[in-house]
Amino acid sequence: MSNFDSMTDLSSSTPSENIHILHVDDEPDFARMVTDNLTAETDRFTVEWTTDPDEVAAIVADSGVDCVISDYMMPEMTGLEVLEEARAVDPDIPFILFTDTGSESIASEAISAGVSDYVIKQRIKEQYTLLANKITTHVDRRRAEAVAARTEQQLHELAENTNDVLWIFSADWSELEYINSRYETMFGQSVENLSENPESFLQATHPDDVDDLTQAMERCSAGYTQDIEYRIESGDDWKWVESHAEPIVEDDTVVRIAGFTHDITERKQRELELGAKNERLERFASIVSHDLRNPLSVADGYLEMARNEADSDHLETVANALDRMETLISEILVLAREGQEVTDMNSVVLDNIIQSSWSNIDHGAATLQAETNVRIEADKIRLGQVFENLFRNAIEHGGDDVTITVGILDDNAGFYVENDGEPIPEDKQEQIFETGFTTNKQGTGFGLAIIERIVEAHGWEIRATDGTDGGARFEITGVALTSQDQTLE
Structure with missing residues (x-):
């Protein structure tokens, strides 16, 4: 027969959780007494007992048993046969012989068979404290080992399913303590070879980068975190990688160095392409500045000479044309330079930028919210520059007393700048960003084009739409917003 007292949820495997015990003994009265005494020792125990050894395998399989305690000499089966039954279902289950048969030969046989412990029955209550301690020790140890094994497996799976090389070296880089298999595909060398020669990865490093890399290694051994970019062999070419090295310090001494290495070839290529693009734009701006302004200066000089020799309304028309050309050249230069990709991004407080931009323009009677x-x-x-141009545009088209509002979009995807002046006609809302488009005869048509270039250079997007109060609204999206109170690097 089987009796199960107050079974509880044992889904967690942490050492402080309940322990489910199966007691096997051919004497039901004794089994009930053991149950009462063990449950009195700690509320962690729930005890199920049986007088039928043939039930052991089924109970262990179905009831989530954490530990089996068994008598040795029973009519139908010995305790060691019960051990075989239990371990056939759960090979590592703690098993304790709790028996009044205490010969050395039986104890030796039990140990050889693999029992976890051996306790002699006595007529004193202290034996249950001893038994409870042994049960708790063996179960908690098994659970801790299971947690450790599970954690190790999870860490192994994590390490083997990343694109980065994860590694740990001794403090002086003379011994490889750990590295994942990604090393072999990234560096083209075997882990075995690296274990034998922990600095062999330097053989795959570009000769021009070896000195910088070894110096970074020395600085890390001295206790300083290091980030370094360098090139390694990749077939007939070279690829760029970046390594982050962190010294592990114990008692003010570096005991090992842990870190990771990842491939940054695509990023470096983008940086080179970006640099080349920015250089082309800068050359264009220089050509515009030099080759157009020189003849403009000549024309302006001869205009002044002509004014001294004669008085004509035609000369004033020429002067206005030259002024407009100067304005166009200046804004073309701005447009070219603002088309360069942004390479120097920092955390800024948006309110501060807005207020500073507002103070940099002649806003007259206009209001900013x-x-x-x-x-x-x-x-x-x-x-x-984005805010300054948007503010000037609002005042130019909305009037001197226009109200301009800057706020955060409802979905936190960015911010907007709107005014309560004249709305932008729906068929013009995309056209207004085109270079040279303007509805103001005195305008150059570059202002909003410059804004769009700057916005796109940040990786954002801008669109024009109707304002909430009937005016124009510009929404800039793709912006990562962070609370002003949050500390950023």
Whole structure:
């Protein structure tokens, strides 16, 4: 027969959780007494007992048993046969012989068979404290080992399913303590070879980068975190990688170095392409500045000479044309330079940029309302140009007393600048960003084009739409917003 007292949920395997015990003994009265005494020792125990050894395998399989205690000499089966039954279902289950048969030969046989422990029955209550301690020790140890094995397996799976090389070296780099298999595909060398020669990865490093890399290794051994970019062999070519090395310090001494290495070839290629693009734009701007302004200066000089020799309305028309050409050249230069990709992004407080931009323009009777208590990653100077141009555009088209509002979009995807002046006609809302488009006879048509270039250089997007109060609204999206109170690097 089987009796199960107050079974509880044993889904957790932490050492403080309940322990489910199966007691096997051919004497039911004794089995009940053991149950009462063990449950009195700690509320962690729930005890199920049986007088039928043939039930053991089924109970262990179905009831989530954590430990089996068994008598040795029973009519139908010995305790060691019960051990075989239990271990056939759960090979590692703690098993304790609790028996009044205490010969050395039986104890030796039990140990050889693999029992976890051996306790002699006595007529004193202290034996249950001893038995409870042994049960708790063996079960908690098994659970801790299971947690450790599970954690190790999870860490192994994590390490083997990352694109980065994860590694640990001794403090002086003379011994490899751990590295994942990604090393072999990234460096083209075997882990076995690296274990034998822990600095063999330097053989795959570009000769021009070896000195910088070894110096970084020395600095890390001295206790300083290091980040370094360098090139390694990749077939007939070279690829760029970046390594982060962190010294592990115990008692003020570096005991090992842990870190990771990842492939940054695509990023470096983008940086090179970006640099080349920015260089082309800068050359274009220089050509515009030099080759157009020189003849313009000549024309302006001869105009002054002509004014001294004669008085004509035609000369004033020429002067206006030259002034407009100067304005166009200046804005073309700005447009070219603002088309360069942003490479210097920093955390900035949006409110500060807005207020600074507002103070940089002649806003007259216009009003600014801004509620943007956020930080964003941006080029502070170029973002200021966005706001200055949007503010001037609002005043130019909305009137001297226009109200301009800056706020955060409802979905936190970015921010907006709107005014209560004249709305932008729906069929013009995309056209207004085209270079040279303007509805103002005195305008150049570059202002909003410059804004769009700066916005896109940040990786954002801008669109024009109707304002909530009937005016124009510009929404800039793709911006990562962070609470102003949050500390950022």
